[in-house]
Amino acid sequence: MVAGPAASTAATKPMSTDDPHVDLPDDATLEAEVRALALAARQASRALAIAPTAVKNAALERIADGLEASLPALLEANAKDLRAAEAAGLAPAMIDRLRLDEARVRATAEGVRAIVKLRDPVGAVANLRTLPNGLKVERVRVPLGVIAIVYESRPNVTIDAAALCIKSGNAVLLRGGKEAFFSNAALATIVADALEAAGLPRAAVSTLGTTDRRATLALIRQAGLVDVVIPRGGEGLIRFVSEHARVPVIQHYKGVCHVYVAEDAELKMALEIVKNAKTQRPGVCNALETLLVDHVMAEDFLPRLAAAMPEVELRGCDVTCALVDRAIPATEADWDAEYLDLILAVRVVRDMDEALEHIARHGSHHTEAIVTRDPAKGARFTREVDASLVLVNASTRFNDGFQLGLGAEMGISTSKLHAYGPMGLEELCTLKWVAHGEGQIRT
Amino acid sequence: MVAGPAASTAATKPMSTDDPHVDLPDDATLEAEVRALALAARQASRALAIAPTAVKNAALERIADGLEASLPALLEANAKDLRAAEAAGLAPAMIDRLRLDEARVRATAEGVRAIVKLRDPVGAVANLRTLPNGLKVERVRVPLGVIAIVYESRPNVTIDAAALCIKSGNAVLLRGGKEAFFSNAALATIVADALEAAGLPRAAVSTLGTTDRRATLALIRQAGLVDVVIPRGGEGLIRFVSEHARVPVIQHYKGVCHVYVAEDAELKMALEIVKNAKTQRPGVCNALETLLVDHVMAEDFLPRLAAAMPEVELRGCDVTCALVDRAIPATEADWDAEYLDLILAVRVVRDMDEALEHIARHGSHHTEAIVTRDPAKGARFTREVDASLVLVNASTRFNDGFQLGLGAEMGISTSKLHAYGPMGLEELCTLKWVAHGEGQIRT
Numbered sequence: 053m054v055a056g057p058a059a060s061t062a063a064t065k066p067m068s069t070d071d072p073h074v075d076l077p078d079d080a081t082l083e084a085e086v087r088a089l090a091l092a093a094r095q096a097s098r099a100l101a102i103a104p105t106a107v108k109n110a111a112l113e114r115i116a117d118g119l120e121a122s123l124p125a126l127l128e129a130n131a132k133d134l135r136a137a138e139a140a141g142l143a144p145a146m147i148d149r150l151r152l153d154e155a156r157v158r159a160t161a162e163g164v165r166a167i168v169k170l171r172d173p174v175g176a177v178a179n180l181r182t183l184p185n186g187l188k189v190e191r192v193r194v195p196l197g198v199i200a201i202v203y204e205s206r207p208n209v210t211i212d213a214a215a216l217c218i219k220s221g222n223a224v225l226l227r228g229g230k231e232a233f234f235s236n237a238a239l240a241t242i243v244a245d246a247l248e249a250a251g252l253p254r255a256a257v258s259t260l261g262t263t264d265r266r267a268t269l270a271l272i273r274q275a276g277l278v279d280v281v282i283p284r285g286g287e288g289l290i291r292f293v294s295e296h297a298r299v300p301v302i303q304h305y306k307g308v309c310h311v312y313v314a315e316d317a318e319l320k321m322a323l324e325i326v327k328n329a330k331t332q333r334p335g336v337c338n339a340l341e342t343l344l345v346d347h348v349m350a351e352d353f354l355p356r357l358a359a360a361m362p363e364v365e366l367r368g369c370d371v372t373c374a375l376v377d378r379a380i381p382a383t384e385a386d387w388d389a390e391y392l393d394l395i396l397a398v399r400v401v402r403d404m405d406e407a408l409e410h411i412a413r414h415g416s417h418h419t420e421a422i423v424t425r426d427p428a429k430g431a432r433f434t435r436e437v438d439a440s441l442v443l444v445n446a447s448t449r450f451n452d453g454f455q456l457g458l459g460a461e462m463g464i465s466t467s468k469l470h471a472y473g474p475m476g477l478e479e480l481c482t483l484k485w486v487a488h489g490e491g492q493i494r495t
Numbered sequence: 496m497v498a499g500p501a502a503s504t505a506a507t508k509p510m511s512t513d514d515p516h517v518d519l520p521d522d523a524t525l526e527a528e529v530r531a532l533a534l535a536a537r538q539a540s541r542a543l544a545i546a547p548t549a550v551k552n553a554a555l556e557r558i559a560d561g562l563e564a565s566l567p568a569l570l571e572a573n574a575k576d577l578r579a580a581e582a583a584g585l586a587p588a589m590i591d592r593l594r595l596d597e598a599r600v601r602a603t604a605e606g607v608r609a610i611v612k613l614r615d616p617v618g619a620v621a622n623l624r625t626l627p628n629g630l631k632v633e634r635v636r637v638p639l640g641v642i643a644i645v646y647e648s649r650p651n652v653t654i655d656a657a658a659l660c661i662k663s664g665n666a667v668l669l670r671g672g673k674e675a676f677f678s679n680a681a682l683a684t685i686v687a688d689a690l691e692a693a694g695l696p697r698a699a700v701s702t703l704g705t706t707d708r709r710a711t712l713a714l715i716r717q718a719g720l721v722d723v724v725i726p727r728g729g730e731g732l733i734r735f736v737s738e739h740a741r742v743p744v745i746q747h748y749k750g751v752c753h754v755y756v757a758e759d760a761e762l763k764m765a766l767e768i769v770k771n772a773k774t775q776r777p778g779v780c781n782a783l784e785t786l787l788v789d790h791v792m793a794e795d796f797l798p799r800l801a802a803a804m805p806e807v808e809l810r811g812c813d814v815t816c817a818l819v820d821r822a823i824p825a826t827e828a829d830w831d832a833e834y835l836d837l838i839l840a841v842r843v844v845r846d847m848d849e850a851l852e853h854i855a856r857h858g859s860h861h862t863e864a865i866v867t868r869d870p871a872k873g874a875r876f877t878r879e880v881d882a883s884l885v886l887v888n889a890s891t892r893f894n895d896g897f898q899l900g901l902g903a904e905m906g907i908s909t910s911k912l913h914a915y916g917p918m919g920l921e922e923l924c925t926l927k928w929v930a931h932g933e934g935q936i937r938t
Binding site for chain 2: 098183187194196197280295300318321327441442445447450451455456482483491495
């Protein structure tokens with residue numbers, strides 16, 4: 053007997069469950085549950101879309117208050133997750149991301165209060181014009197509808213995402229990480245209570261009661277009920293969602309960010325920018341990963357840089373290795389690596405053409421910077437580099453919703469569709485057309 | 496011997512070929528060819544993105560001139576397609592869509608010249624601001640990059656799409672319909688010659704040399720090379736692309752459009768709007784499909800409407816059938832039907848709540864209209880209806896890029912992500928962030 057491809061079996065096999073005491077539901081039950089959740093969210097989204105600013109803000113204030121009032125219960129739920137994570141042997145960095153403490157909860161509550169102060173993006177009118185036939189046409193900013201967010205361990209994303217979606221008038225379906233199961237459930241209850249107290253439907257913010265992969269699959273295939281899915285986490289998660297979704301995905305992919313030190317760069321400025329971009333917080337997507345140095349600058353610049361960042365491992369091209377003793381030879385894979393660590397790939401380039409070629413080939417459309425004294429070089433770099441943020445004489449670390457003045461963000465999109473760069477409240481909306489006539493017909 | 500699931504075999508089976516004299520390439524060859532085409536388009540997109548307006552306009556002028564100069568060759572190529580279509584027994588409506596004649600070619604050339612006159616969307620700056628740290632932040636409109644368009648029989652889409660993409664600085668990969676194979680090849684040559692003459696890369700506009708479904712699949716899976724795919728055609732095509740794409744899709748789905756005649760509507764205006772929306776061009780997506788009439792108006796309105804549109808078949812609810820002799824009972828399926836024909840579904844509703852419920856349930860987010868004398872009713876309708884265009888006292892037929900003042904359009908998006916409604920030149924672009932500093936670092 054010859055066995056056929058086993059793909060369909062693999063796809064429907066239960067892959068994870070959260071509470072070991074609960075029996076695994078069958079596929080049809082799980083899909084029906086997710087669909088019911090999505091239907092309830094769709095229904096709730098109609099109320100959210102027309103909710104006045106004051107009502108949405110009242111819900112947000114209650115969330116912030118609720119977080120502070122429920123501190124002991126939150127820490128208790130979080131402790132359960134932490135014990136399970138330790139028992140499972142999770143890496144200390146992961147456990148740290150999972151941890152809630154009083155300071156973190158209070159900071160999260162303050163973050164929600166900051167969102168209260170932001171301008172409501174819904175309803176603003178753009179492009180008002182009267183057509184020759186007298187039809188008055190405007191574009192009105194409206195919520196996207198129902199947003200699904202699939203994310204990993206950090207429980208504060210639960211609150212950040214819920215608050216941004218409420219303020220922008222969207223319903224949201226949250227699928228958090230398995231590790232944060234109890235923390236997220238406790239946070240979700242605070243949010244639902246706050247919505248209800250403010251007169252909004254509890255279903256406007258829902259969490260999947262499971263991280264079973266079949267449920268995630270069902271969630272990201274609810275075309276017609278879910279308007280967009282935003283995956284937040286590692287490359288594997290984003291790839292999984294992108295490949296299996298049947299609803300639009302806004303990707304927040306990796307950042308392979310470059311700084312190009314041009315031939316005329318101010319040496320001290322270049323040193324500070326590179327050092328800041330690489331070391332100020334190496335584990336984030338807007339940190340520097342590959343340095344490109346014009347060959348004219350290399351001899352002066354690279355030894356000083358190596359001395360200024362002794363904690364950073366350098367992986368260089370031949371010229372770099374000749375100039376810096378401690379540099380080790382880079383392999384082809386280094387040019388595409390997102391280290392998220394104290395490692396820097398370094399390449400000496402002939403000129404800006406070669407730098408632009410390198411970035412076009414290896415960049416991830418996230419953040420790219422040039423250091424130069426020449427405005428014409430800066431203009432060429434910003435024009436020709438295709439990335440969500442292109443900087444002249446500043447650190448890549450500024451690609452962030454707060455830093456760029458959005459007040460808050462849902463993440464940094466490297467998709468060009470809809471949002472490119474930090475997604476704030478406006479990017480959680482779309483523009484619909486509205487036209488007012490007096491009986492106009494088409495002839 | 497028990498056979499396993501045969502999915503992988505089915506997916507790789509050749510499904511169509513265009514030229515019967517050419518041997519079918521194997522999968523790997525076909526995929527490599529599509530990838531090479533996409534790579535060339537990606538490379539060309541960098542030149543297009545920074546091409547000055549005058550250069551892009553020169554290419555467009557040459558396309559328009561080339562269409563007129565090549566008229567005999569075009570008609571000859573088209574005649575080959577028409578003969579094949581007739582031999583294959585295509586429906587007369589399909590054959591008409593496929594046909595080129597001198598008037599159509601001249602109209603297409605004029606359409607290209609109209610795009611020359613439109614403002615270049617690339618480079619416009621929005622949101623310029625200086626942050627507290629002195630960083631100057633702006634958002635610059637840039638092309639999406641490489642756009643893939645998968646469409647059906649009408650060969651004029653080849654030119655419209657190419658012209659819009661060139662003007663907006665995008666490279667484009669065109670996969671036209673099998674029926675228009677020779678016409679599209681002739682049109683593509685005119686475009687490539689025009690690009691070259693204007694000093695732009697020929698690869699900026701490429702056509703797949705085949706409509707083999709495997710090639711289409713390869714095209715819509717070129718993540719990293721293709722930025723977006725826009726399917727234009729019937730529901731089956733759009734569903735196929737949406738389900739198999741690995742790059743973002745902007746859907747131009749069906750239009751199940753409603754007119755709601757409110758209790759206070761001006762009767763004559765309502766009659767004219769409904770008649771225009773249903774009959775002025777019934778085969779298009781912004782034509783009316785379901786009429787909702789407030790019960791207060793029904794007795795007065797429906798018999799007059801039936802008399803005013805004797806050519807339209809009416810499928811009504813019970814009340815409608817009681818008021819209009821010739822109405823036949825509607826089934827549940829009628830409320831979701833896009834007839835694209837002289838058929839109208841009619842339902843009498845209790846009030847605006849019921850109309851809004853009906854539209855939320857059966858509408859396709861395309862175009863919805865209300866007829867009312869009361870501005871408050873109009874405001875509620877425009878606020879609560881989720882559609883790309885919501886009209887008060889005007890025909891649904893206005894949902895069109897030309898009618899709404901965009902000058903030209905790529906289609907009407909019913910996706911809420913990125914573009915909702917007619918896609919003009921600006922919607923073929925995205926906004927990137929640009930920041931100018933004097934050495935700012937993050938602390």
